[in-house]
Amino acid sequence: MKGVYIGNNKMLIAPVWGGKMIVPSQDLSISPNLVLSGIIEPPLTKFFIDNVKPGSTIIDVGANVGYFSVLLGYILGPTGKIYAYEANPDLFSYLIDNLSINYLHDRTDLFNVAVYSRSKEISFLLVIVIWVIALFMNMIIAIRKTIQINLKSLKSKLWILILTLVIA
Secondary structure (H helix, E strand, O other), X not given: OXXXXXXXXXXXXXXXXXXXXXXXXXXXXXXXXXXXXXXXXXXXXXHHHHHOOOOOEEEEEOOOOOHHHHHHHHHHOOOOEEEEEOOOXXXXXXXXXXXXXXXXXXXXXXXXXEEEOXXXXXXXXXXXEEEEEOOOOEEEEEEEEEEEEEEEEOHHHHHHHHHXXXXX
């Protein structure tokens, strides 16, 4: 096991590559794999470890709880830069916490917005899936709620990134 329950519906995880992460215990997407094995998307994780160089600049779109942002923060070192985007406000709070407990805020800029071809505001459907263990039955409940989120265009950020790569 690579995780332990720390209360308030949160698990503390020890990823196989080092660091630490806090994930929602009721999540049924990435949390089970992180708790059991300390890794998600092993081929992509290995690719980043083998190919990303210290001092690079990375854009993490859909950063979720920050698994790849934290991993990349360790790889990039203090001279690297991560721009992390996560639209879901609940996941965004985990992203902030995970970068904080790994002392990686010196190399990250965080944005609680979605990325799109142009800037605007839209309705965003959140689906929260919870596994409920009751006295006589187990069930999975999906809770749906709609929130308003901002969409942000990355055009200017990408041009800055391309110019930085060309100049370097």
